[in-house]
Amino acid sequence: MRRVAIAGAGLAGLTAAQELRRLGHDGEISMIGAERHRPYRRPPLSKEYLLDDTTDVALAGTDELSATWLLGHPATGLDLAGRRVRRGALPPVPFDALVIATGVRARTLPGAGELRGVVTLRGLDDALALRAALAGRPRVVVAGAGFLGSEVAATLRALDLPVTLVEPDSVPLRRPLGEQVGAIVAGLHRAHGVDLRLGRRVAGVTGAGRVERVHLDDGTALPADLLVVALGAEPETEWLRGCGLRLDHGVVVDHLGLAAPRVAAAGDVARRPSALLGGELVRVEHHGNALEQGAQAARALLGVAAPFDPVPSFWCHLYGHRLQSVGFTGAGYDLRLVTREPDGRFFAEYHRDGRLVGAVTAGFVRRLTACRRLLDEESRQPPMPPSGPSSMTGPPGTTSQGATGPVATR
Ligand SMILES: Cc1cc2nc3c(=O)[nH]c(=O)nc-3n(C[C@H](O)[C@H](O)[C@H](O)COP(=O)(O)OP(=O)(O)OC[C@H]3O[C@@H](n4cnc5c(N)ncnc54)[C@H](O)[C@@H]3O)c2cc1C
Incomplete structure (x- = not known):
């Protein structure tokens, strides 16, 4: 080779x-x-x-x-x-x-056309353009309160910019972290002055050459100078x-x-x-x-690889809190909010068929490390059927999270 x-x-x-x-x-x-x-x-x-x-x-x-x-x-x-x-x-x-x-x-917003002031954030050039736009102290709407949208909203609040965060789901991050953890994140956004619009979708954008109004699916028109589209990838x-x-x-x-x-x-x-x-x-x-x-x-x-099954993990920064995870988390699993402190710290576990498959925390790092050890051990167990390229001709497996299987997005 x-x-x-x-x-x-x-x-x-x-x-x-x-x-x-x-x-x-x-x-x-x-x-x-x-x-x-x-x-x-x-x-x-x-x-x-x-x-x-x-x-x-x-x-x-x-x-x-x-x-x-x-x-x-x-x-x-x-x-x-x-x-x-x-x-x-x-x-x-x-x-x-x-x-x-x-x-x-990055997914884009269908129908947003070529209006200036509608941006996505995936690469360095996107970030350069976004940072340049922030210098004009825009009124910002963020479409999508997943990890990226939530993080961008939090960062822009640190710049004291007015931010409206629009999310079709019942709470931010419900799919990747579940309802109760999402509710904690919603509380954080609100406590830091984000205008959080839950159960709402961005339906369109209007303006003369650049964004002036962001329209929601309930007919609300939000005045805006910048729309950050954070609808996944x-x-x-x-x-x-x-x-x-x-x-x-x-x-x-x-x-x-x-x-x-x-x-x-x-x-x-x-x-x-x-x-x-x-x-x-x-x-x-x-x-x-x-x-x-x-x-x-x-x-x-x-040709020197051993079978490999790493346990995923992520981190995310929200208003001075560092959210960290191990394993698989999300609305498709049985979520147990183990601890929740008034200062925003929490620890949550995710189970499937009675087995721990993931955990997320703000603040309880030692507990998370213990979970990681456990999950690392579990993932070394061998029950996985062989699925080499030669055997990969069958239909995709369906999962508890839908036909595409788990996607651990950040
Ligand atoms: C804004 C942002 C914040 C993030 N924050 C966190 C975080 O806090 N914690 C965390 O765990 N993860 C975070 N992530 C996710 C993390 O950065 C990604 O998981 C990681 O970068 C994935 O690496 P990759 O090499 O697979 O893909 P990428 O880093 O996306 O690299 C893929 C490269 O391939 C190039 N490419 C695409 N198509 C082609 C083509 N046809 N030909 C050639 N090149 C091509 C792309 O331009 C890109 O440079 C964040 C991601 C973003 C965008």
Whole structure:
């Protein structure tokens, strides 16, 4: 294996490249990136990066890789039999082994058209544009109170900007964290001056060239200068359509991280079986998962990987609270709010069929560590059916969370 191509120059792609070098791969590594930037950290983009223009998000170690950086142009197709990644009119990139690490793309608001002042936040260029817009002290509407929308609302309140947060569900974060934890987050938003509109959807935007009003589905028109659309993300797999890999709300990989012989997928884009969930396919949009899967992809390509089933975890910053999780959390599981303190700290567990599958906390870190230990042990149990690329031809498993299976989004 001389030539490794890595499609997606983000965290998972970089980690795969670093692990390849660490394990002694001295052949070519081509990093194909749609963005013009070398890999950087996304978590600060919804947090300190919006507050402080000296925040450095660059990821270290890119110079030492001796990689060929093919940035600013996306991969547009995969010729699996011919072992080449296409890049539009540019020369294709031949490979002996491939890592697919193209992440996800932000959902947009249907019908928002080309109005200025309607933004999404996924990449560094988005964050630069958002930060520039904040200088005009806009009235902000945030559509979607998931992790990203909640975090952006909290950060903008730290700048003392007026923020209306619109969420169709009954509480923020209900799907990823459940009703009771979502209610705690709703309380935090309100206590910090966010105008929280629950059970409402953004139905449209109007303005002369730029956003002036955001319309909700109950007829309310909110005056606004900026609309941040935070409606979740879709796996970036368009470029793989028809290539022969199994695509099912992500690139489906086996317990080693392989989608086909010598083709691995890692990070937000990959969907893998989880032993903790009885072999169900999961896709995880968390920083830590990109690190773990990126390294696993390298090991799988070099033939030194052991079956792998990391327990996901995330963190999120809200008004000085650090929310942290381990395992699988969400409205699809049996939520037990174990502790709730008046100062905002809490600890919640998630169970399925009587078994602990996840936990989330603000403040009770030691308890969370204990849960992690337990879940790590559970995930090392072997009940997972073999699901190598050769056996991945059957219909997708359905799950308690719907036909696409659990998606641990941040
Ligand atoms: C604003 C923000 C805040 C976040 N905060 C947290 C947090 O606090 N905690 C946490 O756990 N997680 C957080 N996350 C999630 C975390 O950043 C992601 O899980 C992680 O970046 C995933 O890494 P990845 O390499 O799989 O994907 P990405 O980092 O998205 O990298 C994928 C790369 O592939 C490129 N690409 C896409 N299509 C193509 C193509 N066709 N050809 C070539 N390149 C392509 C993309 O441009 C991108 O550079 C946050 C994410 C965002 C956006």
